[in-house]
Amino acid sequence: MKRQIPILLVLVFGLFMVFQYFVPHESSEWIYEYLLDWITIIGVFALVLGIWSLFRVNYDKLRQHKPDRGYSVVLLISLFATICFGFLAKVDGSWGLHFSTTEGLQSYMYRHAYEYVIRPIQSTIFSLLAFFIASAAYRAFRARNVLATLLLAAALILMLRFNPYLGPLGDYVSNAANWLLNVPNLAAKRAIVIGIGLGMVATALKVILGIERSYMGKG
C-alpha cells in the first residue's frame, strides 16, 4: 500500500495533466490552477524543511569542529540576521519585532540587507560569467584538429559580424554569419529539441505508468 497509493495518485494526476492539455474548458482550467496553488503551498512547507536542513548541516560542522566551520558561523549569523530583519519594523514610532506589519518585507533593515549586501554579491557572481566565457572560449577555440578549426572559423565569423569597420566585407560576413546561425546551427538545435521532446514524453509516460519510481526514492 505504501507504494501503490502514491503510484495510483501519480497515475490519476498524470493522466489529468495529459487530458488537461486537450481540454480547454473552464472547469479543466480551474482544476489545473487549483493544483498549481497546491504546489505553492507544498513549497512553503518544504522551505521550512530546507532551512532546518541548512541549519543542521552547519550546526553539526560547528559541533564537530570541522576545518571549514568559520564559513558555517558566517552562514548561521547571516541566516538569523536576515530572518530578524524580515520581522524588524518600525511600528508606532518605535522599532521592534513584529510578525505582521503593513510594511511586510519592505521593512527598512530587510530592504537594505537585500539591496546593499545580497544583490551586489549576486551581481558579482553573475559577472564572473564574462571571465569564464572568455576562458572557456580560449580552450574550445584552439585549432587542434579539423573540427576544432571549423568551430574556430565559425566563431570568428560570428564575432566579426559585430565589428562596424569591415568595409566592403561587411555584407559577406553578415550573410555568412546568418547562414551559420540559420542553417547548420538551427538544424542541430532542432534535432536536439525534437530528441528532448521525445525524451520528456517517454519519461513522463514511465512515471505515469509506474515504470519510473525515482521520485519516491526508488532509484
Place this chain on the structure above:
Amino acid sequence: MQSLLRTVLTVCLLATAGAVAQIDTIQPPDMALPLAPPAPVSNLRAIDLDNDHGHAITLSWDLSPDDGAGLRNVIAYDVLRATSPGGEFTKVGAALPGQKTYNNVGSKEAESPDYMADHTDYYYRVDAVTPDSTIRSLSPVFGPVQSYGQWFNKGRVPVLVAVLFFGFLTVFFVTKAKKGGDLYVRPLSGIEAIDEAIGRATEMGKPILYVLGLGTAAEIATIASFTILGRVAKRVAEYQTHLIVPCYDPIVMTVAQETVKSAYMDAGRVDDYREEMVYFLTNSQFGYVGAVNGIMLRQLPATNVYMGKFFAESLILAETGALAGSIQIAGTDEVAQIPFFVVACDYTLIGEELYAASAYLGREPLLLGSLKAQDYAKAAVIILALIGAVALNVAAFSDVSWGMSFKELFKVAN
C-alpha cells in the same frame, strides 16, 4: 493645416486600435475627397470562438466598398457589443482597414471590466470609421450569439495522434522487454564514464559532488536526474565513497534524500547513509552558485556530476570544477546551456541522453523498452521530416497542392 490635422487624427485612431506597428502598410484615406459616411460592412457574422475556454466570440464581415477603394476613407472598424438588439452598444475593440475578422476575447473573471459571460446573448455591430470618428457607417446588428467553452481542442489533434503513437510504441517495447526480448541500445560514452569517475574518486579518497540543477521536482529533467542520482548513490555506497548533494529547491532536497537513502539500502549499506549528504543551500540562483563553487574549491571533489535543469550558472559551475581539477560529467535539456557544458566538462549528455541515462545505468529491461520506443519515434520524425521537405519543395516549384496539405496535417493550434 487641415491636411496635417487629419493626418494626426488618423495616426491617433490607428494607435488606439493597436495598429501603430503596421502603420506603413495602411493605405491612407484620400485627403482630396471630402469626408462622407463610407458604405457599411456587410454580411456580419458572429460565432463562439472555437477551441477555447469560452468568454470569446469571433466576428467576420465583408469589407466596406470604401475600404481601399471607392471613397477610400475607412481608417478602422469599431466593434461594438450590446446585450439586447436595441440596447446600448459599447465599443469592445477595433480592427484595421482590410481586416475581415475580429476575436472579441473577454475576461473570465466576473470582477474584470471586460468580463464576458458565457451562455449569455450578445449582439454585435461593426462600424466603418473615417478619420472624423463622428462620420461613420453602422452595420446591421447581428445576434444573438453566445460564448461557451469547448471540451476538446481540435487544433491539438496532431499532438494527440503523436502521443497515442508514442504511447503505443512505449507499451509495445516495455511488454517485449518484460517477455525477455533482447533490446540493443547504443553505448554512450558520457554514461560509461560515470562508473569510471566513481572509481577514480574512490581511489583518490575524495568526494563526488552531484548537482541536481535549478529545476523543481515537477520538471522532467529533475525527475530524470533523481534516477541517475539513485544509480550513482548505489555505486557510491558500494565503493564507500563520500557523496555531496547540495540542493537548490527544498522539495528536490526531500526527494533526493529519499533517493540516496533508498540507494544505500539497495546496496546493503544503510548504516553509511547520513542525512547531511543531501542538504538544502538556498533558492537564490547565484547564492547557490557561490555556495557550490565554495564546496568545489574547499573540498576538491574528484568528480562533479551536473544533471538536470541549468541556466546562466552552468558555465560558472563547470569552469570552477575544471579549475578544481575534477572530472566533470554533465547533462541537461536546456539547449542554450549544452555548449557551455560541452566546452567545460569532460563528458556531456546532450539533450535526450539525459533521459536515456537512467535506463543505460540501470539496464533494467522495462526502462530500456521506453528507450527503444524513443529511437523508433525519432526514426518516424526523420522520415516525416524528409517527406515534408520533399512535399514543400514540390509545392514551391509546381502547382500541386498536396505539399501544403501535408504541412497543414502537422499544424498545432494553441
